[in-house]
Amino acid sequence: MHQEPESSVSLYGGSSPAAGQDTAIRAGQVPVTVYGLGKMGLPLATVLAEVTGNTIGVDVDPSVVGAVNDGDCPVTGEPGLPDVLRTVVADGSLVATTEGDAAADSATVHVVIVPTLVEDGSPDLTTLRAAVSAVASGLDPGDLVCIESTVPPGTCDGVVLQQLIAESDCERGEFGVAFCPERTASGRALRDVRGAYPKVVGGVDDESTQAAEALYDVVTDNEVHTVGDATTAECVKIFEGVYRDVNIALANELATLAEELGIDVFEAIETANAQPYCDLHRPGSGVGGHCIPYYPYFLIDTCDTGTPLLRRARRINDAMPAYTVGKLCEGLGERGLALSDATVAVLGFAYRPGVDETRESPGVAIASLLRDAGAAVVGVDPVVDLDTADVRSVPIEDLTGMDLDALILATAHEEFDDIDWSVFESPILVDGRNALDDAAGVADAVMTIGIGERARD
Numbered sequence: 001m002h003q004e005p006e007s008s009v010s011l012y013g014g015s016s017p018a019a020g021q022d023t024a025i026r027a028g029q030v031p032v033t034v035y036g037l038g039k040m041g042l043p044l045a046t047v048l049a050e051v052t053g054n055t056i057g058v059d060v061d062p063s064v065v066g067a068v069n070d071g072d073c074p075v076t077g078e079p080g081l082p083d084v085l086r087t088v089v090a091d092g093s094l095v096a097t098t099e100g101d102a103a104a105d106s107a108t109v110h111v112v113i114v115p116t117l118v119e120d121g122s123p124d125l126t127t128l129r130a131a132v133s134a135v136a137s138g139l140d141p142g143d144l145v146c147i148e149s150t151v152p153p154g155t156c157d158g159v160v161l162q163q164l165i166a167e168s169d170c171e172r173g174e175f176g177v178a179f180c181p182e183r184t185a186s187g188r189a190l191r192d193v194r195g196a197y198p199k200v201v202g203g204v205d206d207e208s209t210q211a212a213e214a215l216y217d218v219v220t221d222n223e224v225h226t227v228g229d230a231t232t233a234e235c236v237k238i239f240e241g242v243y244r245d246v247n248i249a250l251a252n253e254l255a256t257l258a259e260e261l262g263i264d265v266f267e268a269i270e271t272a273n274a275q276p277y278c279d280l281h282r283p284g285s286g287v288g289g290h291c292i293p294y295y296p297y298f299l300i301d302t303c304d305t306g307t308p309l310l311r312r313a314r315r316i317n318d319a320m321p322a323y324t325v326g327k328l329c330e331g332l333g334e335r336g337l338a339l340s341d342a343t344v345a346v347l348g349f350a351y352r353p354g355v356d357e358t359r360e361s362p363g364v365a366i367a368s369l370l371r372d373a374g375a376a377v378v379g380v381d382p383v384v385d386l387d388t389a390d391v392r393s394v395p396i397e398d399l400t401g402m403d404l405d406a407l408i409l410a411t412a413h414e415e416f417d418d419i420d421w422s423v424f425e426s427p428i429l430v431d432g433r434n435a436l437d438d439a440a441g442v443a444d445a446v447m448t449i450g451i452g453e454r455a456r457d
């Protein structure tokens with residue numbers, strides 16, 4: 001499957017001195033297989049192909065594999081990625097396949113970056129285990145397995161390592177396992193993978209850490225931060241995520257206080273953040289994606305130690321879609337209208353601007369609450385194909401001809417900046433992202449999360 005170098009070089013077990021490993025990686029003597037070619041896996045596989053010249057990408061979705069092998073980029077919204085992908089496919093540095101077992105056979109480095117989702121508050125490692133099974137089928141002594149999927153603490157040591165030993169012919173100590181988290185965000189993935197931030201690596205043993213350090217020293221333009229073990233590295237990634245969730249919850253709570261106090265919370269936040277000891281986040285209609293809303297459960301559900309703050313933050317953020325709908329009800333009530341009699345447009349189903357992802361998305365939750373209350377709902381999103389049965393999807397331009405009682409902005413896509421608000425007959429606007437200041441002059445009522453009545457006047 002991989003290009004057959006004169007001799008494959010293993011990174012684990014000291015078969016080549018550290019100095020030689022860099023050269024071997026760049027010479028294509030370290031064949032790499034990446035499992036998962038999604039929003040993060042494809043940019044990662046592309047960069048690994050750039051630096052190793054000998055990378056295979058595995059995905060279970062034949063359409064993804066087909067597109068990649070045609071040199072087409074199935075991941076949207078990533079500046080620069082289509083061109084780099086086309087180049088590494090054309091020169092043979094990257095080949096995609098659905099055949100995980102075969103791709104594992106010829107690799108000496110295996111990088112796993114498949115989804116780790118949460119079902120009913122519990123982390124679901126089914127997909128991770130499936131990818132690890134493919135790795136096990138081709139695992140050889142000297143191989144290195146790097147887990148980049150975000151996982152609960154203890155997964156590399158307690159799940160991945162054990163599964164590899166059970167499902168391969170290798171013993172502990174013959175191969176390496178390291179956790180090497182992706183500190184990457186959609187929309188800037190290529191830049192982030194190449195080294196916007198230091199790369200963290202932590203192995204199940206010192207040799208794994210050193211082997212992973214050798215690999216990522218070649219991949220990142222930034223530093224490689226080694227930590228004591230894989231569990232510490234897993235915690236680094238999750239701590240970053242729960243820090244964000246808790247701080248967004250704080251911002252959301254302060255926003256509701258600001259409305260009672262009649263101030264503009266954004267002015268207060270911006271002013272407070274002007275000194276280095278404060279980093280208040282932004283309040284809004286909710287917290288979406290398959291990362292930030294999920295990561296707290298990687299601690300809540302897997303640790304015995306109580307996590308009341310993480311739980312409370314999740315409840316506060318999960319309540320923001322209902323809070324947003326509640327503001328609409330207030331506005332409709334002032335006109336003697338009930339939600340069940342209203343026609344409402346929800347602007348934004350993606351969880352954040354420009355990203356084609358709706359998991360845990362606030363806009364989706366808001367539309368569902370509106371429908372449950374009997375409202376007629378239309379949805380508008382420039383990047384997401386709305387295929388929910390109960391929400392009629394309309395292009396932005398069709399909004400102007402519609403008889404709408406209200407519009408709710410759930411996600412501030414830049415395309416919404418061009419909406420001519422003057423064409424609407426005095427609708428109620430609920431601004432979930434403080435992004436509609438242009439509309440204030442024309443809409444009858446703009447109700448912004450975090451801005452009180454007095455501050456609006």
Ligand SMILES: NC(=O)C1=CN([C@@H]2O[C@H](COP(=O)(O)OP(=O)(O)OC[C@H]3O[C@@H](n4cnc5c(N)ncnc54)[C@H](O)[C@@H]3O)[C@@H](O)[C@H]2O)C=CC1
Pocket residue numbers: 035036037038039040041058059060061064100113114115116127130131148149150151182183184185186290291
């Ligand atoms: N999306 C993001 O902003 C970030 C995600 N991450 C982490 O990266 C991991 C992947 O996330 P995304 O790339 O966003 O997911 P995604 O949902 O965009 O892509 C996942 C890809 O994996 C494929 N796949 C599923 N099972 C597979 C298997 N057994 N073998 C091979 N491929 C398989 C799917 O077909 C899909 O193409 C997750 O653990 C996430 O926590 C980390 C940092 C940022």
Ligand SMILES: CC(=O)N[C@@H]1[C@@H](OP(=O)(O)OP(=O)(O)OC[C@H]2O[C@@H](n3ccc(=O)[nH]c3=O)[C@H](O)[C@@H]2O)O[C@H](C(=O)O)[C@@H](O)[C@@H]1O
Pocket residue numbers: 150182183184185186240241244248281282283284285286287288289290291292351352362
């Ligand atoms: C700690 C951190 O900043 N993590 C980043 C995060 O990226 P992600 O794509 O999930 O976007 P995000 O900006 O965190 O937004 C998540 C959700 O939270 C909302 N959000 C975000 C920031 C904020 O101040 N207020 C707020 O309401 C967004 O609207 C969105 O619905 O999660 C990524 C991940 O780990 O998957 C991670 O790589 C990214 O660096």
